[in-house]
Amino acid sequence: LFRTSSCLEFKWSQKMIMNYPCVRTFQVELKFRSRFCFSVGSIYQAPPLFVDTTLTSEESSGAIRRGTGERLDGGGRCKLVGVAVLDPIDDVFMNTFLNLPTECIAYLNATISIASAT
Numbered sequence: 001l002f003r004t005s006s007c008l009e010f011k012w013s014q015k016m017i018m019n020y021p022c023v024r025t026f027q028v029e030l031k032f033r034s035r036f037c038f039s040v041g042s043i044y045q046a047p048p049l050f051v052d053t054t055l056t057s058e059e060s061s062g063a064i065r066r067g068t069g070e071r072l073d074g075g076g077r078c079k080l081v082g083v084a085v086l087d088p089i090d091d092v093f094m095n096t097f098l099n100l101p102t103e104c105i106a107y108l109n110a111t112i113s114i115a116s117a118t
Helices: 092-097
Strands: 008-018 029-040 049-056 059-061 066-068 077-086 102-111
Touching: 029 102, 049 059, 049 102, 059 077, 066 077, 066 102
Parallel strands: none
Antiparallel strands: 008 029, 029 049, 049 077, 059 066, 077 102
16 A cells, blocks of 8 residues: 555555576566556546566566566575556546556565475
């Protein structure tokens, strides 16, 4: 939840599913799904925007955006990147304001630890 004033409100929720990092190459991939909601008090509430992408330690690119992640280092740190298409929603104002459809890019700095089975 992010509020810019007493009226404007942004909410988001996400779901992430990680494949086990490749121990040989230190590559990481994470399935990222998120839902963003925008409202202005009780006056206006836009339909949610959905982001669905794979965050990777490699390269992610679309038609207009591109980013490069970083593989796991010795301390378990990595940078993940993913490009996703934001599809139009059933709201002319938000489609125009955000210039939908368009692409977005997400970066995630992460520290990953892997516990050994005992």
